[in-house]
Amino acid sequence: MTNTLEFGLDTFGDITRDDTGPRSGAQVIRDTLAEGILADQTGVDYFGLGEHHRPDFAISSTEPILGALLGQTARIKGGTSVTVLSSDDPIRVFQRFATLNAIAPGRAEITIGRGSFTESFPLFGYDMADYEELFREKSDLLHRLLTEEKVSFEGKFSPKLSNVTVYPRPEAPITLWRGVGGSPQSVVEAAMNAMPLMLAIIGGDPARFAPFVDLYKRAHEQLGTAMLPVGVHSPGHVGPTDAEAREEFFKGYAKMHEMVGRARGWGRLSRAAFDAEIEQGSLYIGSPETVARKIARTVKVLNLSRFTLKYSSGPQDYRTNLRNIELYGTKVIPMVRELLATETV
Structure with a gap:
């Protein structure tokens, strides 16, 4: 497991702060590029960017930043x-990532999902009533574009294609992951479309997702296809000590929880609930050893091929994000590999 296991970092480009207050969205984008380069330098295998269209996140277009990073x-x-494929154009997504794939063959990946925010729907003229149908149709088309050179397709929201080749053609395969938050049907669809499975686990004991991994495995067995990688995306923060990591992360994380919660009816996040989620749930916060032990347990319980830490959550101090990345790459990743190799999880 340890030879094939990959470690990633994710960010949505949360608006961070410095000594003078919030940093600008433009500065956060520049910071994100620097953070991706640091992740590469410290041994991280994957760097993921989330797409949002809100004032608390800077990244609405991921591919330009990815192009700068991969270049x-x-x-x-x-x-x-x-x-967020439901409000995007599958043909343009294919073309953008085929272009990235030319810059960095085999290193540009796509994870598709419905997304946890809906601001892109009215922004791009889509009706929320079509939420499920949009995603099904567009994911089908994108899958065909990635696996077939000549594509014929007809749908409700897409142009009719008759034996069309879309350019540029990828020189190396583009990996298409399916992001899943908690839908068994989505797990089965990922297996049916030969997509690796990325589980977004943002709360509760990660072991409760073991039935999803088992369902994914059984779906492949019934289809007669080989099991594909399974990954987990969860929030966390690495600090010098457990106490420092918790203090550094809580204020910004609670603020993010409050901003999102206004639209979703969440109550305020208490410090007791925060601490309980660290100790029993899916917040990976603490010293390098503490975070490494928790990641190793999740990897083992779910038999993962990739673990990705969402390192930026809310208006954190941007400097602690940089230190988080460095500690994750230089300390946590080697510790996890050692723990799994020695079976001391």
């Missing part, structure tokens, strides 16, 4: 976390 590195993979 300045030689090893790290870059992709989305996630591409």
Whole structure:
């Protein structure tokens, strides 16, 4: 497991702060590029960017940042976390990632999902009543574009294609992951479309997702196809000590929880609930050893091929994000590999 296990970092481009207050969206985008380069330098395997269209996140277009990152590195993979395909154009998504794939063959990846926010629907003229149908149709078309050179397709929301080849043609396969938050049907669809499975686990004991992994495995067995990688995306923060990591992360994380919660009817996040989620749930916060032990347990319980830490959550101090990345790459990743190799999880 340890030879094939990959470690990633995710960010949505949360608006961070410095000594003078919130940093601008433009500065956060520049910071994100620097963070991706640092991730590559410290041994991280994957760097993912989430797409949002809100004032608390800076990244609405992932591919330009990924192009800059992949053009300045030689090893790290870059992709989305996630591409909100329902409100995008599958043909343009294919073309953008085929272009990235030309810049960095085999290193540009796509993760598609419905997304946890809906601002893109009215922004791009889509009706929320079509939420499910949009995603099904567009994911089908994108899958065909990635697996067939000549594509014929007809749908409600897409142009009719008759034996069409879309350019540029990828020189290397583009990996298409399916992001899943908690839908068994989505797990089965991922297996049916030969997509690796990325589980977004943002709360509760990660072991409760073991039935999803088992369902994914059984779906492949029934289809007669080989089991594909399974990954997990969860929030976290690495600090010098457990106490420092918690203090550094809580204020910004609670603020993010409050901003999102206004629209979703969430109550205020208490410090007790925060601490309980660290100790029993899916917040990976603490010293390098504490975070490494928790990641190793999740990897083992779910038999993962990739673990991705969402390192930026809310208006954190941008400097602690940089230190988080460095500690994750230089301390946590080697510790997890050692723990799994020695079976001391």
